[in-house]
Amino acid sequence: MSSTQEKNIPELFGSLVFNDEVMRDKLPKDVYKALKKTISQGTHLELDVANVVAAAMKEWAVEKGATHFTHWFQPMTGITAEKHDSFISPVDGGKIVLEFSGKELVRGEPDASSFPSGGIRATFEARGYTVWDPTSYAFIKDGTLCIPTAFSSYTGEALDKKTPLLRSMDAINKQAKRVLKLFGKDVTRVLTTVGPEQEYFIIDKEAYLQRPDLIYTGRTLLGARPPKGQELEDHYFGALKPQIAAYMAELDEELWKLGILAKTKHNEVAPAQHELAPIFSTTNIAADHNQLTMELMRKVADKHGLACLLHEKPFAGINGSGKHNNWSISTDAGENLLDPGTTPHENAQFLLFLVAVIKAVDDYQDAMRISVASAGNDHRLGANEAPPAVVSIFLGEELDGVLNAIADGTPYNGVERILAHIGAQVLPHFPKDTTDRNRTSPFAFTGNKFEFRMLGSTVSIAEPNIILNTAVAEVLSQFADELESASDFLPALQALVKKTILEHRRIIFNGNGYDDAWLEEAEKRGLSNLKTTPEALAKLLSEKNVALFKKHGVYTGKELESRYEIHLENYSKIINIEALTLSDIISRDIVPAVIAYENELAELLVRKSKLGASEASLERRLLDKVSGLGSALGAKLDVLQDAIVEVSGIEDTAEQANAYRNKVFAAMNELRAIADELELLVPAKLWPLPTYGQILYSVI
Ligand code: ADP
Ligand code: MG
Numbered sequence: 001m002s003s004t005q006e007k008n009i010p011e012l013f014g015s016l017v018f019n020d021e022v023m024r025d026k027l028p029k030d031v032y033k034a035l036k037k038t039i040s041q042g043t044h045l046e047l048d049v050a051n052v053v054a055a056a057m058k059e060w061a062v063e064k065g066a067t068h069f070t071h072w073f074q075p076m077t078g079i080t081a082e083k084h085d086s087f088i089s090p091v092d093g094g095k096i097v098l099e100f101s102g103k104e105l106v107r108g109e110p111d112a113s114s115f116p117s118g119g120i121r122a123t124f125e126a127r128g129y130t131v132w133d134p135t136s137y138a139f140i141k142d143g144t145l146c147i148p149t150a151f152s153s154y155t156g157e158a159l160d161k162k163t164p165l166l167r168s169m170d171a172i173n174k175q176a177k178r179v180l181k182l183f184g185k186d187v188t189r190v191l192t193t194v195g196p197e198q199e200y201f202i203i204d205k206e207a208y209l210q211r212p213d214l215i216y217t218g219r220t221l222l223g224a225r226p227p228k229g230q231e232l233e234d235h236y237f238g239a240l241k242p243q244i245a246a247y248m249a250e251l252d253e254e255l256w257k258l259g260i261l262a263k264t265k266h267n268e269v270a271p272a273q274h275e276l277a278p279i280f281s282t283t284n285i286a287a288d289h290n291q292l293t294m295e296l297m298r299k300v301a302d303k304h305g306l307a308c309l310l311h312e313k314p315f316a317g318i319n320g321s322g323k324h325n326n327w328s329i330s331t332d333a334g335e336n337l338l339d340p341g342t343t344p345h346e347n348a349q350f351l352l353f354l355v356a357v358i359k360a361v362d363d364y365q366d367a368m369r370i371s372v373a374s375a376g377n378d379h380r381l382g383a384n385e386a387p388p389a390v391v392s393i394f395l396g397e398e399l400d401g402v403l404n405a406i407a408d409g410t411p412y413n414g415v416e417r418i419l420a421h422i423g424a425q426v427l428p429h430f431p432k433d434t435t436d437r438n439r440t441s442p443f444a445f446t447g448n449k450f451e452f453r454m455l456g457s458t459v460s461i462a463e464p465n466i467i468l469n470t471a472v473a474e475v476l477s478q479f480a481d482e483l484e485s486a487s488d489f490l491p492a493l494q495a496l497v498k499k500t501i502l503e504h505r506r507i508i509f510n511g512n513g514y515d516d517a518w519l520e521e522a523e524k525r526g527l528s529n530l531k532t533t534p535e536a537l538a539k540l541l542s543e544k545n546v547a548l549f550k551k552h553g554v555y556t557g558k559e560l561e562s563r564y565e566i567h568l569e570n571y572s573k574i575i576n577i578e579a580l581t582l583s584d585i586i587s588r589d590i591v592p593a594v595i596a597y598e599n600e601l602a603e604l605l606v607r608k609s610k611l612g613a614s615e616a617s618l619e620r621r622l623l624d625k626v627s628g629l630g631s632a633l634g635a636k637l638d639v640l641q642d643a644i645v646e647v648s649g650i651e652d653t654a655e656q657a658n659a660y661r662n663k664v665f666a667a668m669n670e671l672r673a674i675a676d677e678l679e680l681l682v683p684a685k686l687w688p689l690p691t692y693g694q695i696l697y698s699v700i
Contacts, residue, residue, distance in 0.1 A: 327450050
């Protein structure tokens with residue numbers, strides 16, 4: 001493919017998207033208007049309008065070479081699903097025409113029986129519905145017109161991640177508008193915005209294909225540390241290798257064609273690790289785009305003879321990958337509600353939204369932790385490279401000082417006079433660079449947005465944003481209730497801000513999140529520290545969480561229960577697959593290699609003794625060492641295999657997930673430790689797998 005320089009990027013951008021410009025161009029004026037209204041206000045779309053839109057979409061898609069369409073959705077697998085139907089429709093004379101109706105656009109009926117439903121859908125009622133989400137543009141991928149949709153059961157329960165995400169956006173819209181009204185603002189819609197920074201590894205495809213653990217589980221289940229890791233800190237922001245640069249260039253182009261605002265790319269901390277950040281967009285679009293980004297990262301890598309690893313922890317001892325969820329709230333007129341602003345009036349409004357987020361995170365810290373819980377992310381959180389499993393908020397010194405001054409009535413940098421009069425005088429300016437320094441914080445204020453840094457690299461960003469939106473909606477609703485009934489707005493606001501800071505500042509922590517002392521301190525403050533996925537999930541169905549989601553119409557009790565089941569089962573299944581894979585690699589690759597080496601050494605010793613050689617201490621020592629480790633390996637393999645059998649028989653899902661963690665996962669780690677020791681003894685020519693060094697430095 002020719003170089004990017006020769007291409008007209010603005011023309012390329014969005015060329016595969018049925019976006020606003022195309023709609024305006026292809027749709028009759030009244031139809032365009034009706035569709036716009038549906039998009040901006042969520043109004044119902046009449047079938048005759050949908051018919052015209054569908055016909056225009058099809059015409060446009062066919063011009064671009066598409067032959068099929070699909071309802072593109074995000075089931076609880078965490079990835080996307082699609083079933084392709086062609087546009088063909090038979091007519092007389094054995095001919096066909098290309099057709100696409102409004103009905104087909106608006107609603108689809110995929111068989112839902114093979115997607116995880118956590119008990120919501122019995123197999124006899126397999127029908128599920130996909131419903132068009134017109135707020136996310138249709139696009140063309142691999143010759144198929146993709147219609148972004150939400151997926152629900154016959155009885156209306158959400159079977160996907162998008163439905164609750166859209167519901168949570170509605171919830172925060174409703175409550176934020178109530179609050180804005182108190183400031184004299186009547187806005188059409190309040191939206192949350194997200195810019196997810198995505199980390200990933202790129203390795204050589206040949207190396208990848210020789211590692212069954214990478215193929216089956218996405219991470220290496222064994223492997224000794226290479227002589228060189230990330231200690232020289234020479235990879236972060238380093239110059240891109242040509243093969244990587246070519247890969248990134250094509251990835252950018254493919255993303256731009258789909259209207260994805262890919263903006264920043266660079267090498268990350270670990271060898272072979274990189275990052276891509278888009279410019280932020282509305283949350284549901286950001287979620288769609290992040291899914292497409294991950295899909296294209298893999299696809300384009302394959303084309304370049306590379307493999308993209310999106311797992312949270314592909315290599316032990318080397319930094320894992322996360323996703324930073326930059327999040328804010330803004331009006332459809334573009335006012336960022338987490339921007340401090342420059343006038344007293346803006347400051348007051350900012351402070352109210354700021355303390356709403358602080359309270360929401362404190363009140364629902366467990367739900368935030370749960371939203372990022374996965375088997376893969378358990379390797380990172382609390383492991384000195386990602387934030388700890390304790391949720392806390394970083395505000396930066398200035399802002400923290402201001403909040404403390406408001407709460408305690410103590411002076412801060414001469415602003416004490418202001419503090420008694422929120423809404424009367426201007427707050428100091430908070431320079432962005434003083435708010436963005438602490439990289440160890442799970443949830444950091446970065447000038448005009450919050451950055452939630454606990455997300456794993458593989459997961460959909462939907463769930464963390466569902467809880468953020470809903471928890472903040474809840475606090476805003478409490479604030480609105482209180483302030484709407486106040487006779488004098490400003491003093492009531494003042495008192496509310498002060499009370500909220502006093503009650504919730506335990507969640508604010510500006511120090512080093514990797515420090516053990518912080519964990520002790522956090523415990524004293526009563527913050528929750530949910531170390532593993534099974535431990536975290538146990539809190540999902542607490543009365544408080546169920547009440548939150550029900551009140552705001554985000555999840556029904558049944559939907560939440562189903563998610564609990566799905567996540568627990570998913571956790572157990574992942575550990576089970578990993579355990580089986582490791583057991584298989586050890587039995588069929590590692591044990592034979594160890595035996596071959598023992599055999600070589602034993603034969604050598606026999607030959608030497610036949611010759612009457614006086615010195616054989618090196619061979620003897622090696623043979624003793626390898627034999628000893630080999631025996632230990634065999635014993636630990638038995639332990640793992642027994643644990644797999646025992647734990648897979650446990651009926652209760654929660655008990656089973658815990659047992660996978662405490663027995664199977666623990667046995668895997670012990671087994672791995674011995675295999676890694678053996679790797680350093682067995683000759684390279686006999687070792688059946690590419691080493692960490694060979695994988696991490698496979699791209700030159
Ligand atoms: P960095 O963290 O590298 O300094 P920025 O903080 O400018 O870069 O941006 C990081 C991410 O945050 C980008 O994806 C950016 O688009 C996103 N971002 C910026 N403003 C907002 C906002 N108001 N809402 C959501 N995300 C935002
Ligand atoms: Mg950032």
